[in-house]
Amino acid sequence: MAILNSKQLWQERNRLSEEQHKLVDDGKLDDARIIEGQIKQLDITLEHVIDEEDAIRRAPKTPQQKETFGLRILGPRDEFHGLEFGFKNAASVVTVGAPTEIELELDPKLPSLLNNFAATLQDAPAIGSVSYKQRSTQTGKPDTWGGVTNGNSATKAQVLYSWKDAVANKETIAGYVPVSKDTLADYDELMSIIENDLLIDLNEATDAKYLGGNNSTGIVGVLNTPGIQAYTNAVAGKYFDAIRKMRTKVMTTARRVPTHVCISPEVKEAIDLYKTETGLYQSLGDSVYWGMQVVEDENCHGILVYDSFAAKKRSIHGGTTVEVGYYNDQFIKNELSILAEHTKALQVRYPDAFCYAAKTDLDKSAAAGA
Structure with missing residues (x-):
């Protein structure tokens, strides 16, 4: 998405x-x-x-790349002469085992049928971990001055705005796959691997870190970022009602307009199957709830209402890189490994622009939650 x-x-x-x-x-x-x-x-x-x-x-x-991801790695077909040992380029690849004959038609790994949270965030380049000021709590608010009584002047209301130092730590996500040396000379096979399998896996692993990462020296996902709002009301599975109330929490507390609602496949299914008292399915639309784009993500285990402009993905050193080299005893097995990796960071500028509710809390009845 x-x-x-x-x-x-x-x-x-x-x-x-x-x-x-x-x-x-x-x-x-x-x-x-x-x-x-x-x-x-x-x-x-x-x-x-x-x-x-x-x-x-x-x-x-930043300059926009017109080529596809795979084309940036392999170059034009008519100029391709196979990948060589020690190859390194800015992109991504995956592979197959060493067959006795080269199969020109490979079944690629299919992308997830669901959208994901990471795709909704802005992406900005960075040169390393990012230190920044994160919006924090406000103490006090303007109030009526009490004036002067018996020669004593009343104290006027104090308003303190605060920001705290935060660091978006970089983290490298990587994976490698062994391939036969014959594979490095097969353009179609490499293109299929680059455009599908390895890149899909890499992006899905990164999405999981942006949502639930908890690495003290790497990516701390949104759900583990201090300062995000929590919605813990027991609503007996009335998810659509909860989404509307969570939207209000973000708008009143963070003063940001939520643009997306990320939900688990189970929550989406329950909303789709909800019936009215007359036994008819409730028609809520499929892509927009309460003015927010719906994102169905397997890495989300509840409901996350958020403003996608309140956080940024930071790409370190450009983008995804691909290297070819030997690992362990591959030299004597006529094999090589293709390694793909990228280094990312997550910068959450307004934590309270994210409001999360766990499905286990939402499923409780009002009596159980009391």
């Missing part, structure tokens, strides 16, 4: 507007008012995303 943009939101708004008009024409005014509430929430998100997009346009741009 690409980062949410205003064009996608506008398309969703048009869809809801058309659905609302049909309900009005059919005399279903109560259902039309429900859609109206959805449109109002979507308008709030749309305004926020437009402002953030404008800020991104004004920011310095």
Whole structure:
């Protein structure tokens, strides 16, 4: 999933507007008012995303690569003469075992059918671990001055804003796979590996770290970042209600507009299968809840409501690198290893713009949660 943009939101708004008009024409005014509430929430998100997009346009741009990931590694087909021992380039690769004959058609690893949290965050280059100021708590607020009483002046309200020092530590995620030397000369086989298997695995492992990483010297995922908000109310599985209340918590506490809601496949399934008192499935749409883009991620074990502009992925030293070399006794086995890795960091500038609820808490009944 690409980062949410205003064009996608506008398309969703048009869809809801058309659905609302049909309900009005059919005399279903109560259902039309429900859609109206959805449109109002979507308008709030749309305004926020437009402002953030404008800020991104004004920011310095990094050069865009037009080639595919695999093409950047292997180069044009008509110039390819096989990979050599010691090869190193900025990209990624995976492979097969050493067959007795070279198979030109390989079944690639299929990407996940679900979206992921990491894809919704902005990506910015960095030269190493990033030290930055992270927004923290506010103490006090403006209040009425008590004036002077019997010659004594009352103390005026003190307001303290605070920021704390934070570090987005870099962490290297890597994997290698043994291949036959014949594989290094097969363009189609290498291209399939590069564009599919190894890169898919690498990105899925990185997504898990951005969400739940807990490395004191590396990536600390959003769910383990101090300062994020927690929603622990027992709602007996009323997930759609909880999402709306979590949106309010982010907007009132962080004063940020949530753009996404990341949910586990089990939560998404339960929302899809929810039936009204008349036994009909509730129609909530599939991609937008309460003005927020829905992200279904296997690494999320509950609900995470968040503003995707409140955190950044930081790519260290460019991007993914690929190396070819020997490991252990591969020299005498006519094998080599292809190693792919990248170094990343996660910078969370507004922790309270993230609100998380564990499914185990949401499933409790009100009596059990009391």
